Amino acid sequence: xxxxPYDGITGIPPAEVPEVELYHPKSWWTxxxxxxxxxxxxxxxxxxxxxIGLVALVLSWLMRLQLGFPGTFSFIDANxxxxxxxxxxxxxxxxxxxxxxxxxxxxYLIPLMVGARDMVFPYVNMLSYWVxxxxxLVLASTFFVPGGPTGAGWTLYPPQAILxxxxxxxxxxxxxxxxxxxxxxxxxxxxxxxxxxxxxxxxRGMTLMRLPLTVWGIFTATVMALLAFPALFVGSVMLLxxxxxxxxxxxPSLVExxxxxxxxxxSPLLFQHLFWFFGHPEVYIVALPAFGIVSDLIxxxxxxxxxxxxxxxxxxxxxxxxxxxxxxxxxxxSGMYPYFGFFFATTTLIIAIPTAIxxxxxxxxxxxxxxxxxxxxxxALGFIVTFxxxxxxxxxxxxxxxxxxxxxxxxxxxxxxxxxxxAPIMVVLGAIYHWYPKxxxxxxxxxxGQFHFWVTFLGAYLIFFPMHYLGLLGVPRRYFExxxxxxxxxxxxxxNQFITVxxxxxxxxxxxxxxxxxxxxxxxxxxxxxxxxxxxxxxxTPETPPGHGNWGKELPVVYRWAYDYSVPGAAEDFIPQNQxxxxxxxxxxxx
Amino acid sequence: MSAVILxxxxxxxxxGWWLSQQRLTAKPWLEAGPIDDFPGTGAMxxxxxxxxxxxxxxxxxxxxxxxxxxxxxxxxxxxxRTMPVPTVLWFNTGVLVISSVALxxxxxxxxxxxxxxxxxxxxxxxxxxxxxxxxxxxxxxQLNAAGYFVASNPANAFFYMITAVHGLHLTGGLxxxxxxxxxxxxRNAATAEMRLSVELCTIYxxxxxxxxxxxxxLLTGWTNDxxxxxxQLLS
Numbered sequence: 001x002x003x004x005p006y007d008g009i010t011g012i013p014p015a016e017v018p019e020v021e022l023y024h025p026k027s028w029w030t031x032x033x034x035x036x037x038x039x040x041x042x043x044x045x046x047x048x049x050x051x052i053g054l055v056a057l058v059l060s061w062l063m064r065l066q067l068g069f070p071g072t073f074s075f076i077d078a079n080x081x082x083x084x085x086x087x088x089x090x091x092x093x094x095x096x097x098x099x100x101x102x103x104x105x106x107x108y109l110i111p112l113m114v115g116a117r118d119m120v121f122p123y124v125n126m127l128s129y130w131v132x133x134x135x136x137l138v139l140a141s142t143f144f145v146p147g148g149p150t151g152a153g154w155t156l157y158p159p160q161a162i163l164x165x166x167x168x169x170x171x172x173x174x175x176x177x178x179x180x181x182x183x184x185x186x187x188x189x190x191x192x193x194x195x196x197x198x199x200x201x202x203x204r205g206m207t208l209m210r211l212p213l214t215v216w217g218i219f220t221a222t223v224m225a226l227l228a229f230p231a232l233f234v235g236s237v238m239l240l241x242x243x244x245x246x247x248x249x250x251x252p253s254l255v256e257x258x259x260x261x262x263x264x265x266x267s268p269l270l271f272q273h274l275f276w277f278f279g280h281p282e283v284y285i286v287a288l289p290a291f292g293i294v295s296d297l298i299x300x301x302x303x304x305x306x307x308x309x310x311x312x313x314x315x316x317x318x319x320x321x322x323x324x325x326x327x328x329x330x331x332x333x334s335g336m337y338p339y340f341g342f343f344f345a346t347t348t349l350i351i352a353i354p355t356a357i358x359x360x361x362x363x364x365x366x367x368x369x370x371x372x373x374x375x376x377x378x379x380a381l382g383f384i385v386t387f388x389x390x391x392x393x394x395x396x397x398x399x400x401x402x403x404x405x406x407x408x409x410x411x412x413x414x415x416x417x418x419x420x421x422x423a424p425i426m427v428v429l430g431a432i433y434h435w436y437p438k439x440x441x442x443x444x445x446x447x448x449g450q451f452h453f454w455v456t457f458l459g460a461y462l463i464f465f466p467m468h469y470l471g472l473l474g475v476p477r478r479y480f481e482x483x484x485x486x487x488x489x490x491x492x493x494x495x496n497q498f499i500t501v502x503x504x505x506x507x508x509x510x511x512x513x514x515x516x517x518x519x520x521x522x523x524x525x526x527x528x529x530x531x532x533x534x535x536x537x538x539x540x541t542p543e544t545p546p547g548h549g550n551w552g553k554e555l556p557v558v559y560r561w562a563y564d565y566s567v568p569g570a571a572e573d574f575i576p577q578n579q580x581x582x583x584x585x586x587x588x589x590x591x
Numbered sequence: 592m593s594a595v596i597l598x599x600x601x602x603x604x605x606x607g608w609w610l611s612q613q614r615l616t617a618k619p620w621l622e623a624g625p626i627d628d629f630p631g632t633g634a635m636x637x638x639x640x641x642x643x644x645x646x647x648x649x650x651x652x653x654x655x656x657x658x659x660x661x662x663x664x665x666x667x668x669x670x671x672r673t674m675p676v677p678t679v680l681w682f683n684t685g686v687l688v689i690s691s692v693a694l695x696x697x698x699x700x701x702x703x704x705x706x707x708x709x710x711x712x713x714x715x716x717x718x719x720x721x722x723x724x725x726x727x728x729x730x731x732x733q734l735n736a737a738g739y740f741v742a743s744n745p746a747n748a749f750f751y752m753i754t755a756v757h758g759l760h761l762t763g764g765l766x767x768x769x770x771x772x773x774x775x776x777x778r779n780a781a782t783a784e785m786r787l788s789v790e791l792c793t794i795y796x797x798x799x800x801x802x803x804x805x806x807x808x809l810l811t812g813w814t815n816d817x818x819x820x821x822x823q824l825l826s
Contacts, residue, residue, distance in 0.1 A: 120639040188650055192643050200639040205625060209617045223606075226646065227599060230654035234661060237752065245741050247748035249665060265670030265745065270661060273592055277657075305620060313615065324599055561619035581623040 024548070034130075036122035037548055038107045038193075041129045043439070045103035048129075049096050052136050056091035059084040061507055068500025070481040078480040079167035082151030085478055086168075087142075089154030090176070093282065094183060095136055097424055101289040102187070102225065103132060105431060106194045106218045108439070112538035113215050115203025115556045115578075117549045119193040128193070131186030138179040145171035153478060155275060158250040158268050162243040164257055173243060177236045184229045184236075194222040203537075205558035209313070210577065212536045212562040213306065216313055217292020220320040221285045228281035228324070235274035242266070272334050276327040283420050284323040288316055290427035291358055294380045296562070297430050298362055300534045301377035302369030303573050305563035308361040315354035322351045332400050333407045341400040348398035352391070359388060370566065370573070374532075375449035379430025382457045383423050390419025393468065408478070411471025414464045422460045429456070429513070436517075437531045441544050442524030448516040452509050459506035466495050533574050536562050540576050593821070594663060598656040602649055644791050648798050651760060655802050658756065659809060662749050663818055672744045676811045677733045683726035684807060690719035691793075691800045694768075698793040704781045709789065713772045716796065720765055727758050750810050757806060761799055768792050 025031035035041060063084050066076045076084075107125070111118055119125045142149035150168035152161035160166050162173055198211075198219045211219075238249040242263070250271040251263030299306040306312060328336060328344040362384050371377065393415040397403045406412060429452070436444050474487050482488055530539040542552040556578040564575040665671070697712025731751065741751045771788040778785060808814040 121643060188647075191650075192646055195646050196639050196643045199642055200637075207617070207619070208613045209615065209619045226650045227602065227653045230650060231595075231657050233654060234657040237756075238661065241741075241748065241752060245748075247742045247752075248670070248745055249661070249748060262742075265668055267665060267668060270664050273664070274657065274661060277592060277595070309619060310616070317610065321603055325596070559625065560623040563620070564623070 034126060036118075036126045038111050038119045038122070038125060039439075039546065039550075041125055042104050042107035044129050045099055045107060045132065048133055048136055049099040049104060052091055052140065053096035053100075055140070056088045056096060057507060057510065059088040059091075061504060063088065064500040064503040066480065068497040079151055080148070081480045082153070082478070083149045083167050083172070086151050086153055086156075087139075087149050091139070092421065093154065093286070094180070095139060097286045097420075097428075098187070098225070098282070099132060100428060101286060101424070102194065102218060102222055103129065103190055105214075105289060105293065105435075106222065107190070108435070109214055109538060110194055110197050110218060111201070112438075112541065112546060112550055113212050113536055114198060114201060114206055115537050115551070115558060116197055116201035117551065117555070120196045120201050121193050124189045125193045128186050128190035131182055131189065135179045135182035135186060138175055138182060142168065142172045142175045142179075145175065147171055150176045155272075155279070156239065157275075158239060158242065158266075158271050159252060159254060159263070161239065162251070163254075163261075174240065177240045177243075180236045181233060181240075184233045187229060188226060191222045191226045194218060195226065203555045203558060206577075209310070210558055210561045212292075213295035213309070213312055213316070214289070214292040214536075216316050217288040217290070217295075220316050221288040224281045224288070224320050224323065225285045228278045228285065231274050231278035235271055235278070238274075239271065269331075269334055269336060272331050272336075273328070276330045277324075279330060280327040281323045284319055286420055286424050288320065290383065290424040291316065293431045294383050294427050295358075295362065295365075296536065297376045297380040297427075297434055298365050298369075299563050299565060300434075300532050301374050301380070302366050302371045303565045304365055304369035305565055306361065307364040307367075308357070309561065309563065311357055312361055315357045318354040319351060322347065322354070326351060329398055329403075332403045345398055345400050349395065352395060352398075355391060359384065359391075374433075375444070375446065375453055376430040376434035376532075378450075378453045378457075379426045379433065382453070383426040383430065386418055386426060386460065387423040390415060390417075390423055394419055406471060408476055409471035410467045410475045410477055413477045414467035414471060417464050417467075418460075422464065426457070429453075432517075434532065435538075436520070437527030437544070438538055438541075439545055440521055440524070441527055442520050443527045443531060444520045444524060445516050448512055452513045452516065455509035456506055459502050459509065462502040463499050463506065466499055470495060533572070535564055535574050535576050537577055540578055592660050592664070594660040595653065595656045598652060602653075638787055640787060640791060641794075644794060648795070651798070652802075654756070655753075655806070658749075658753055659805070662753070662809060663822075665745050665749070668745070670744070671746055673812050674734070674739055674744070674746050674750055674810075675737075677730040679726050679730045679733065680807065680811075683723050683730065684803065686719050686723045686726060687800055687803055690716045690723060691796045693719060694789075694793045694796045698786075698789050701775070701781045701786045701789045706775065706778065706781060709775050709781070709785075710772070713768065713775060713789070713792075716792075717765065717768050717772065720761055720768070720796075724758055724761060727754055730754070753806055753810065757799065757803060760802075764792065764795050764799060767795070 025035060025037070030036075032040065035044075062076060063081065065073055066081055107119070110116075147168050147170040150156070150161065150166065150172035152166050152168070152173060156173070156176070162169060166173075168176075198215060202211075238247075241247045242249055242251050246262050248263045248266040250268050251261070251266040252268065253264035254261055295306050295312060326344055326347045328340050329348045332341050332344075366381075393411070397406060397412065397415055433444055433449060436442070470492055473489070473492055475482065475492060482493070527544070529541065529544040532539070537556055537558070538546070540556060541547075541550060558577045559580050560575065560577055562577055564570075564577075566573045567575055693712045693715035695712075697709045697716065700706075700708030700712055731754070734747070734750070739747045741748050767788075771785075771792050774785055774788055809818075
């Protein structure tokens with residue numbers, strides 16, 4: 001590529017890109033099924049993740065029915081209840097959120113936002129999806145094997161995960177661990193693509209500091225996931241060997257069903273270290289893409305540049321690094337060396353600093369912004385409030401002395417649902433409303449969207465706020481039924497009924513959302529290429545939905561950062577990233 | 592978990608160094624217009640596949656380091672009985688070294704446009720790698736015959752598991768090596784693509800050799816003193 005001098009009058013001539021590099025589908029199968037186009041793979045990922053996510057949603061209803069009305073539903077027994085909580089947790093955290101943020105949004109947005117034609121290794125990218133699908137199918141198959149899915153809890157702690165008292169000990173746990181191993185292999189294939197595409201395939205002028213924060217969030221989260229998932233891989237392989245070959249990596253000697261088991265000498269604590277070495281970064285693997293996306297939603301819909309862009313980038317990187325040294329705050333009650341707890345409480349509180357910087361910057365972006373209360377904006381605002389709430393209870397639980405009495409109560413359930421359940425889901429939903437017009441060329445219905453947002457947002461608070469109170473009362477988590485306990489007043493039971501009713505209502509609102517997705521695909525108002533008048537490159541594609549290769553003949557050239565909203569003196573209240581900097585003669589001349 | 596923290600520390604230093612080259616202190620809101628080194632994007636001049644391999648090695652490195660972490664935590668428990676080292680492992684190590692050297696030879700040959708030399712190097716490397724895998728299976732068989740079963744002691748279990756994981760990585764590498772050999776076989780002159788393929792295989796082979804040497808040191812217990820010193824320093 002030659003160095004083109006810039007004379008300030010004409011735009012930079014666009015780069016001529018040879019056609020040969022791009023993979024071209026030749027048949028219906030390779031265009032829509034075994035496609036190597038990142039956009040198709042993104043949609044495949046999103047649909048698969050949503051489908052298995054719906055299963056997890058139904059499981060949560062079943063759990064709530066049991067908790068709200070114990071003894072009423074004869075088709076739910078104690079073992080099934082444990083299986084429901086296990087599968088609900090595992091699906092939501094890994095198969096839904098991780099896959100949706102990185103496989104779904106990552107695949108769709110990275111190439112478009114950095115101005116690339118596709119991911120750098122399209123074939124590996126395609127394999128990534130098919131291995132992910134296989135992992136999902138293996139996971140789903142556990143519902144149909146003898147003994148059903150594992151009921152070990154989503155943390156799969158040994159020794160109970162593979163002992164005969166736990167449901168799904170026969171097949172469920174084996175298939176669960178196999179599915180996790182497959183997921184990690186598939187994710188690694190995809191993750192290599194996301195990272196290398198951001199590193200190598202940015203278009204001309206797209207420096208790192210001109211990347212939209214969405215890309216920063218997904219990029220950092222992918223790097224973290226690539227380094228953290230191996231810990232789950234190691235843990236899963238070792239637990240699988242303990243279960244299948246009778247090794248004793250994690251299994252201490254114990255009496256099982258009245259007989260001394262074949263195991264001996266292993267360390268359950270070792271598994272917890274491995275699990276949480278993955279598990280805590282996982283929280284931020286889900287949160288960082290959400291942070292990035294929400295920054296872009298707020299900036300676009302408040303028509304204002306993001307406040308403190310550099311700080312936002314640094315905070316993302318700092319959170320990514322710090323999240324690797326906080327894992328043992330999940331293990332305060334595990335019996336590990338007590339002084340570890342002190343160390344991990346300190347690092348946990350330190351990570352609140354970059355996180356708080358981000359929250360302040362979102363709020364300061366809103367300050368005196370031209371706020372449009374569109375559906376994506378509503379969800380973004382919902383995210384900020386929810387994340388702050390969930391984050392604050394995190395400060396409680398990060399301290400050893402507060403955590404110990406609250407451990408394994410509903411307070412913990414409320415905390416992590418607010419901070420890594422509801423909050424990222426708010427971003428997912430907001431992002432779907434935001435980018436649906438780009439993916440389909442049509443807007444989602446606004447009235448249905450308003451209904452969906454308000455029911456979901458208010459409902460989530462009605463569900464999870466009371467749970468904090470239940471937790472403070474001492475109501476334990478993972479219990480099939482509470483029975484008679486002196487410290488649990490009758491009001492706790494009626495509160496549980498209330499939560500169940502609200503949970504079912506919120507679930508219904510998601511069905512309305514699904515209807516909206518399907519209906520708008522055919523009947524939605526045509527959106528045009530850039531309905532939100534946004535600056536980032538994905539809105540500047542020549543076609544909507546973007547065609548194969550994204551950009552037609554010429555790649556865009558980037559002249560500015562991603563947040564030129566309401567620039568004083570500019571003709572419009574947004575300036576696309578690929579618009580050259582001079583006004584007048586060449587306005588709009590560049591691609 | 593200190594081994595993996597150390598490893599991630601190294602990764603963090605590399606990432607930090609790279610980020611420090613990326614003008615992270617730029618004020619992009621003041622810098623509309625072409626950037627100084629236009630049309631550069633700050634992207635590295637390496638081919639994407641090489642960067643991809645680098646990232647993959649970081650992932651594989653993280654995986655092996657985590658196995659090592661688990662190993663060093665588990666070996667302190669009372670039931671640990673160190674296993675004897677099958678002599679065939681020495682032979683295997685030598686064969687793996689030969690495999691790596693042969694690939695290096697092939698890499699140098701492609702750079703000199705010496706196709707025949709490259710084919711000889713690639714085939715020798717592949718043959719040696721297959722011999723290594725066969726030797727590993729032989730070691731398993733010998734241990735099994737001597738009564739060191741996978742489940743009878745955690746030291747045995749770790750040995751079988753870690754050698755299996757290493758062997759699987761090498762098997763994956765053999766697939767890539769096979770494709771590369773086929774690519775070289777049908778050509779008369781070295782192309783940039785061919786050089787890259789051979790180079791990537793070579794890097795991967797050296798990485799797996801390094802991993803094997805570290806694992807061998809750990810599994811045979813020579814590094815126990817070293818691990819103890821590290822542990823004392825850290826605690």
